[in-house]
Amino acid sequence: MAVNIEQTLSEARLLSRQGDEAASRQRLQAVLAEQPDNEAALLMLGGSYFCAAMLQEAEIVFERLVLVDPGMGKYSIALFNTLWKLGRMEEALEEIRRFMSVADKLKEKETLDQYLAIVKEIEGS
Numbered sequence: 001m002a003v004n005i006e007q008t009l010s011e012a013r014l015l016s017r018q019g020d021e022a023a024s025r026q027r028l029q030a031v032l033a034e035q036p037d038n039e040a041a042l043l044m045l046g047g048s049y050f051c052a053a054m055l056q057e058a059e060i061v062f063e064r065l066v067l068v069d070p071g072m073g074k075y076s077i078a079l080f081n082t083l084w085k086l087g088r089m090e091e092a093l094e095e096i097r098r099f100m101s102v103a104d105k106l107k108e109k110e111t112l113d114q115y116l117a118i119v120k121e122i123e124g125s
Helices: 006-019 019-036 037-050 057-067 073-085 089-102 109-124
Strands: none
Touching: 006 019, 006 037, 006 089, 019 037, 037 073, 057 073, 073 089, 073 109, 089 109
16 A cells, blocks of 8 residues: 555654654654655654664664765764764764765855864864
8 A cells, every 4th residue: 555655744743743753753664665765754764763862773864865865964964963972983074074075065065164163173172
């Protein structure tokens, strides 16, 4: 049976707002079973995992998003933050380097500026 993607995403958002993250994640998984690269479902699922401190799961989802759109700043930041929170600083810094090499310099100026500030702060430590 085909899933109504928009309806299922709306249900997932509502369940999340109501605090039922497990049911929300189930809906998001249903969307991803139909559309494995659905960016909205992936971002919501990764965020849900991150907020629940399910960081390994969040990492897998955010890595998938980075594969879907390597130059999207919010996906890179999500992966960076997850790796950093996992204590994998070198991998987090590698994500900064990867993103800076592929990002559209005008479109992603804000993310690039944030990353430059992070690198300067780390190098100054």
